[in-house]
Amino acid sequence: MAVDAAFTSKLPKIELHAHLTGSISRGTLHDIWRIKKDAEPRLALQDPLVAIPPGGLHDIKTFFPLFSSYIYQLCSDLPSIEFSTRRVLSDFQADGVVYLELRTTPRASPAHSITKDLYVSTILSILRSHNADPANTLHAALILSIDRRNSLAEAHETVDLALKHRPFGVVGLDLCGDPSVGGIAKFAPTFQRAKEAGLGITLHFAELAASATDEELWELLRWRPGRIGHVIHVKGEIKDEIVRQGVGVELCLSCNVQLKMHGEGGYEGHHFGWWRGARVGVALSTDDVGVFQSPLSEEYRLAAEHFRLGRDDVRKLCEGAVETIFGSEAEKERLRVMYRGWDGWIG
Numbered sequence: 001m002a003v004d005a006a007f008t009s010k011l012p013k014i015e016l017h018a019h020l021t022g023s024i025s026r027g028t029l030h031d032i033w034r035i036k037k038d039a040e041p042r043l044a045l046q047d048p049l050v051a052i053p054p055g056g057l058h059d060i061k062t063f064f065p066l067f068s069s070y071i072y073q074l075c076s077d078l079p080s081i082e083f084s085t086r087r088v089l090s091d092f093q094a095d096g097v098v099y100l101e102l103r104t105t106p107r108a109s110p111a112h113s114i115t116k117d118l119y120v121s122t123i124l125s126i127l128r129s130h131n132a133d134p135a136n137t138l139h140a141a142l143i144l145s146i147d148r149r150n151s152l153a154e155a156h157e158t159v160d161l162a163l164k165h166r167p168f169g170v171v172g173l174d175l176c177g178d179p180s181v182g183g184i185a186k187f188a189p190t191f192q193r194a195k196e197a198g199l200g201i202t203l204h205f206a207e208l209a210a211s212a213t214d215e216e217l218w219e220l221l222r223w224r225p226g227r228i229g230h231v232i233h234v235k236g237e238i239k240d241e242i243v244r245q246g247v248g249v250e251l252c253l254s255c256n257v258q259l260k261m262h263g264e265g266g267y268e269g270h271h272f273g274w275w276r277g278a279r280v281g282v283a284l285s286t287d288d289v290g291v292f293q294s295p296l297s298e299e300y301r302l303a304a305e306h307f308r309l310g311r312d313d314v315r316k317l318c319e320g321a322v323e324t325i326f327g328s329e330a331e332k333e334r335l336r337v338m339y340r341g342w343d344g345w346i347g
C-alpha cells in the first residue's frame with residue numbers, strides 16, 4: 001500500500017533533530033514582525049515572508065547568518081519567545097508528531113532583561129504546560145545546544161543549565177552551529193561532564209566535507225554520543241565505528257538537498273539510502289522546518305518516494321527511532337505501544 005501524503009500525515013512521528021528558532025514558521029515570524037512593525041513603524045527589519053523565500057534557502061553561506069542577523073532580532077523578547085515556542089509545538093502536533101526533542105542554544109537578551117537561565121526556564125514551562133494537557137498527543141522534551149563558536153566557559157555554563165533544568169524537561173546536550181568553525185576538541189571535557197551526569201549527547205557530525213576531517217570525527221566519536229546529526233561526509237571505517245557503537249543517526253533530507261550539503265545528488269543520492277540498511281536507529285528529521293518548509297510528514301513521503309519504502313519499511317524506521325530517544329523508559333514504552341496498536345498501516 002502506498003506511502004503517500006495522506007498516510008505520512010496520519011503516521012505517528014518522532015522528531016529528534018529540530019532547532020527551535022529554525023522551526024518557527026514564516027507565518028509565525030510574520031505575525032511577530034507585524035506586531036512589532038505596528039508598534040514601531042520605523043522598524044528596519046524586512047518582512048519574514050520576503051526575507052525567507054517561499055521555496056526555502058539554497059545557500060549554506062546565507063543560512064547560518066539568517067539566525068544571528070535576522071530571526072534573533074524578531075524573537076528575543078519574552079512575549080515573542082513564548083508565542084513562537086507555542087506555535088512551534090502546535091505546528092509539530094498538527095503534522096502528526098507524537099514525540100519531539102526540540103533543541104535550542106541558551107540565549108541571553110540583556111536589552112530585554114533575559115538571562116540564559118530565564119530563556120531556558122521560559123521554554124521549559126511552555127513545553128510542560130503543553131505536555132500536561134491531555135488533549136495534546138505530542139510530548140516534547142528539550143535538548144540544550146552548544147554552538148561551535150562558544151567559548152569553553154560558555155559551553156560549561158550550558159551544561160550547568162542543562163543539569164539545573166533536567167528535572168523540568170531537559171534530556172540532552174547538542175553540539176551545533178556553522179561547521180566551518182573548527183576547534184571543537186576543546187569541548188571534550190564539557191561533553192564528558194554531561195555524559196557522566198547521564199544527559200543524552202547528540203552531535204552535528206560531518207556536515208561539510210571541510211569539517212569532516214578524521215581528526216574531528218574520531219574526536220566526536222570518543223565523546224560517546226547517543227545520536228549524531230546529518231552524518232554526510234563519512235568514510236567506511238568511521239561508518240563501521242558508528243554502527244559498532246550503536247549510535248542513532250538523525251537524517252535531514254530536505255535540509256541537505258536544499259543546501260546541497262551532499263553535493264548535487266538530490267534526494268536519490270542522499271546517504272539515507274545507505275543508513276537505512278545499517279543496523280542503527282534512523283530518525284528522519286526536519287532540522288529547521290521554518291526555513292526549509294518541509295514538515296516531517298513530507299520528509300517521510302520523500303524518503304518513501306525516492307527510496308521505494310513500503311509501509312512496513314516505514315514502521316521499522318519509526319520503531320528504530322523510538323530506541324534512540326533521550327526521553328524516559330516510560331516515554332519509550334508509550335511510543336512502542338502506540339506503534340503496535342496503530343491500525344493506519346493497513347489503510
Ligand SMILES: CNc1ncnc2c1ncn2[C@@H]1O[C@H](COP(=O)(O)O)[C@@H](O)[C@H]1O
Binds near residue numbers: 204
Ligand atoms: C545545517 N543545519 C544546521 N547545522 C548546524 N547548526 C544548525 C543547523 N540549523 C540550525 N543550527 C543551529 O541552531 C541555531 C538556531 O536555533 P536555536 O537558536 O538554537 O534555537 C542556529 O544559530 C545554529 O547554530
